Amino acid sequence: xxxxxxxxxxxxxxxxxxxxxxxxxxADIFIGLGLVxxxxxxxxxxxxxxxxxxxxCIGLAYTELAAAYPVAGxxxxxxxxxxxxxxxxxAGWAVLLDFTIDITLFAWSSVxxxxxxxxxxxxxxxxxxxxxxxxxxxxxxxxxxVIGVRESTAFQGTVAAVDVISETLILCFGFLFAxxxxxxxxxxHTGWPSTxxxxxxxxxxxxSFVGLESISQAAQETQRPASVIPRTSVVLIxxxxxxxxxxxxxxxxxxxxxxxxxxxxHAMAFWQLFPGNGDNQGKGVALLxxxxxxxxAVAQYYVPILGAILLLISANSGVFGSSRxxxxxxxxxxxxxxxxxxxxxxxxxxxxxLTFCGLAAVVLVFAALPQLDHGARAVYDRLxxxxxxVTFLGDLYAFGAATSYSFVFIALVALRLADPMxxxxxxxxxxxxxxxxxxxVEFPIVAVIGFAGIFSILIFTxxxxxxxxxxxxxxxxxxxxxxxxYRAGKRLPLFRSQAHDWRTAQTxxxxxxxxxxxxxxxxxxxxxxxxxxxxxxP
Amino acid sequence: xxxxxxxxxxxxxxxxxxILVRVLAYGVRxxxxxxxxLGGLLIALGVYRLTQVLRIGAPRR
Numbered sequence: 001x002x003x004x005x006x007x008x009x010x011x012x013x014x015x016x017x018x019x020x021x022x023x024x025x026x027a028d029i030f031i032g033l034g035l036v037x038x039x040x041x042x043x044x045x046x047x048x049x050x051x052x053x054x055x056x057c058i059g060l061a062y063t064e065l066a067a068a069y070p071v072a073g074x075x076x077x078x079x080x081x082x083x084x085x086x087x088x089x090x091a092g093w094a095v096l097l098d099f100t101i102d103i104t105l106f107a108w109s110s111v112x113x114x115x116x117x118x119x120x121x122x123x124x125x126x127x128x129x130x131x132x133x134x135x136x137x138x139x140x141x142x143x144x145x146v147i148g149v150r151e152s153t154a155f156q157g158t159v160a161a162v163d164v165i166s167e168t169l170i171l172c173f174g175f176l177f178a179x180x181x182x183x184x185x186x187x188x189h190t191g192w193p194s195t196x197x198x199x200x201x202x203x204x205x206x207x208s209f210v211g212l213e214s215i216s217q218a219a220q221e222t223q224r225p226a227s228v229i230p231r232t233s234v235v236l237i238x239x240x241x242x243x244x245x246x247x248x249x250x251x252x253x254x255x256x257x258x259x260x261x262x263x264x265x266h267a268m269a270f271w272q273l274f275p276g277n278g279d280n281q282g283k284g285v286a287l288l289x290x291x292x293x294x295x296x297a298v299a300q301y302y303v304p305i306l307g308a309i310l311l312l313i314s315a316n317s318g319v320f321g322s323s324r325x326x327x328x329x330x331x332x333x334x335x336x337x338x339x340x341x342x343x344x345x346x347x348x349x350x351x352x353x354l355t356f357c358g359l360a361a362v363v364l365v366f367a368a369l370p371q372l373d374h375g376a377r378a379v380y381d382r383l384x385x386x387x388x389x390v391t392f393l394g395d396l397y398a399f400g401a402a403t404s405y406s407f408v409f410i411a412l413v414a415l416r417l418a419d420p421m422x423x424x425x426x427x428x429x430x431x432x433x434x435x436x437x438x439x440x441v442e443f444p445i446v447a448v449i450g451f452a453g454i455f456s457i458l459i460f461t462x463x464x465x466x467x468x469x470x471x472x473x474x475x476x477x478x479x480x481x482x483x484x485x486y487r488a489g490k491r492l493p494l495f496r497s498q499a500h501d502w503r504t505a506q507t508x509x510x511x512x513x514x515x516x517x518x519x520x521x522x523x524x525x526x527x528x529x530x531x532x533x534x535x536x537x538p
Numbered sequence: 539x540x541x542x543x544x545x546x547x548x549x550x551x552x553x554x555x556x557i558l559v560r561v562l563a564y565g566v567r568x569x570x571x572x573x574x575x576l577g578g579l580l581i582a583l584g585v586y587r588l589t590q591v592l593r594i595g596a597p598r599r
Contacts, residue, residue, distance in 0.1 A: 168550070
């Protein structure tokens with residue numbers, strides 16, 4: 001392993017950029033569907049629609065920022081640049097929580113999907129087998145990521161393509177042969193949840209839309225990112241939103257191909273499979289696809305396998321994302337320099353990968369404890385009202401996402417005001433033109449709407465989730481403590497930012513990205529601004 | 539490859555139109571709102587991608 005200064009290589013193509021994002025965000029619905037149906041019941045489609053609209057705002061914000069600042073840090077870098085080192089650290093630390101949870105949650109759910117075909121993997125029946133298989137998968141992903149990005153990108157691309165076709169076919173067959181609007185209306189009337197449950201469901205619905213961070217992280221390894229990122233992001237945003245809203249409508253409004261009955265022989269609606277059933281919550285799409293007429297005969301066999309692979313790739317995105325954020329935070333002196341050490345042979349941030357895979361394994365132990373040990377279950381029942389493993393992970397995932405996204409919206413506004421010189425090849429629509437410190441800037445209305453939406457989801461999470469309310473803020477407090485220790489040891493300011501030469505940094509970013517035209521435009525903007533300032537002086 | 543991709547996105551547009559028609563038969567109300575949005579999104583993505591795919595294909599013809 002070398003501590004010299006090799007760079008992350010630019011190996012990600014446009015399709016690679018899409019598939020990095022898709023394999024992370026696209027897999028979310030495989031987990032989110034079951035969880036949201038369990039809590040939001042007959043209002044699941046509304047929960048998905050609300051979270052989806054917030055996600056569109058987030059997606060647009062990330063698209064603009066990732067195209068303007070194509071660096072590995074993603075949201076953390078944007079917040080640091082817009083709001084300073086301390087808030088940048090908090091945002092980055094929240095994203096690190098998210099990606100660490102991502103590794104565990106998606107590896108866990110991947111095994112849940114496989115259990116649809118292989119019952120010995122069922123967590124409720126064989127908790128130790130389930131635990132050991134998930135642990136083994138985390139170890140495997142760790143090894144794959146130390147070896148390198150190019151291999152996994154090619155694999156991701158293939159699986160993403162197969163999944164897009166598969167999900168579209170499920171939607172087509174479902175809406176053509178099973179969807180009945182009158183059933184949807186009836187389910188929404190009879191299964192509408194309490195306000196508390198709807199808030200729970202909505203906060204869990206946001207986990208179906210986490211992962212655009214992957215695109216902005218891949219930006220540092222994408223060829224011509226300012227051109228590629230906006231193109232791939234817009235398609236990604238719409239695709240994911242369609243699947244989430246489509247599946248939830250189908251789940252509430254479909255005529256079941258195989259009628260369901262409870263233990264007493266009474267007919268059940270599809271969504272009633274999920275409340276209080278952790279096994280089913282982890283594999284919602286597999287259960288839904290088996291109920292689709294005609295196509296379900298095939299889908300019931302391959303969707304669990306496809307879901308398991310996609311979820312595993314998403315877990316892989318978690319490993320990729322956490323290591324890249326830690327790398328970026330380390331280069332910005334927010335984390336110790338050991339996290340920017342790149343493997344001499346594979347040119348990957350091996351220390352970061354090993355650290356966060358290790359943390360993911362620790363999180364797995366906490367999530368699996370209630371089902372592995374009866375004593376632990378009693379403690380969880382008493383303290384956390386019996387939340388199970390998947391919900392435990394979902395809570396933390398929602399908390400990390402809502403926290404970091406809240407900061408990103410504020411950073412977007414701050415950067416629009418403080419850094420109007422950086423060319424934005426993609427700009428969020430609906431802006432208010434104004435003057436700020438002598439420069440013409442545009443205030444983004446969408447950022448304000450998005451912030452209100454994501455902040456409300458953060459509040460929902462804190463109100464309704466026992467574990468998220470404790471473990472989420474606990475993670476932030478521990479991180480802030482470590483940050484202070486590190487910065488004090490290096491004699492760096494604790495709350496204030498160290499001196500940054502953003503002009504030089506931006507030039508280097510654009511040059512490294514191969515965006516030479518944008519670099520020239522940036523220099524021209526700076527020159528014009530400097531002349532304006534000199535001209536304004538007496 | 540381009541005709542296949544174009545056909546795929548025509549499928550999006552067609553599915554979106556079918557969902558819109560079926561849902562709108564029950565009127566514009568709270569319960570049909572998500573269905574209306576879904577239909578609109580399918581049509582929007584289909585048209586957006588079709589224009590991109592056909593633009594790529596145009597110089598090759």
